[in-house]
Amino acid sequence: MAVEASVIIPTYKRSELLSRCLYGAINQSMDCSRYEIIVVTDGPDKESVETVNAIGKQFNFCPCVHCVSLSDKRGPAAARNAGWKLAKGELIIFTDDDCIPLFYWIENFVKEYKQSNKTEIAFTGKIKVPILNKPTDHAKNTALLEKAEFVTANCACSKKALEKIGGFDEDFTMAWREDSALEFDLFEENIPIRKVNEAIIIHPVRSAPWGSSIKEQKKSMFNPLLYKKHPVLYQQKIHNRPPWYYYGIIFLCISTLTAAASKNETIMRFSFIGCIGLVTWFTYKRLMGASLKLSHVFEMFVTSLIIPFLSVFWTMYGAIRFKTFFL
Secondary structure, X not given: OOOOEEEEEEEOOOHHHHHHHHHHHHOOXXXXXXXXXXXXXXXXXXXXXXXXXXXXXXXXXXXXXXXXXXXXXXXXXXXXXXXXXXXXXXXXXXXXXXXXXXXXXXXXXXXXXXXXXXXXXXXXXXXXXXXXXOOOHHHHHHHHHHHOOOOOOEEEEEHHHHHHHOOOOOOOOOOOOHXXXXXXXXXXXXXXXXXXXXXXXXOOOOOOOOOHHHHHHHHHHHHHHHHHHOHHHHHHHOOOOOOHHHHHHHXXXXXXXXXXHOOOHHHHHHHHHHHHHXXXXXXXXXXXXXXXXXXXXXXXXXXXXXXXXXXXXXXXXXXXXXXXXXX
């Protein structure tokens, strides 16, 4: 029986998450001879290769499970491109190694593809993120995936559509905005994107170290790149720039330090109060509906002071690097 669909999973040194994802992708309602799974490691990754081979043998390689590795680390966009270019299926289905596909996931994508009678088409599935009633800030941010229009954690494209747009834009070297770039490329080539609510994956919230939101700010450097490549669609669908209060916190903090250095107590006092006020407001904003444990509240306050500086820095860095005006 011919392979109808190919599942592409990029990964890098997260074998425990990959195992969970693979078991979900293998335990499907669709006949295992009708689809294949291609895992692509973003650089040399012996442990992931061994994990894929062991799980493949466990299920007698039905579905057919491959693992290939990029020669160096170039990001998930490059890994996905390497995967779909090797694929045998007409329909290419994407997910991430930290996701768990449900039983009818592949079958529902294939069913919609066949019913569409289109050779150039894309689909977006449904994502469910289980969170507590009072989640952490990290969990709240992960849960935003449920409302996303198009994300590579759960989407599918015909191979013809990917060939037409050239696949993923490998200028996006981190897991950020590469899915929006793909979506915008599809829009601009008038390739339809259809919602398939029955194609469901679960995206559990991974544990995050203290202050993980600080590290996340580096991703802001790719917002200017997406804006440069797709200015109209970026304005319409994202329009994500550092908010005014980021600049307010930065200005007031610098003003406080400058006034302290020049021994201007009046300006120092007002600047300090204003800075703490904005940081407190930002903290309150992030804590709405979230966990109010003391350690979490403290983390939110400290990171709310640091985030504006890093967000603006990485945004400006991206604007300079990619030669576009974006503030």
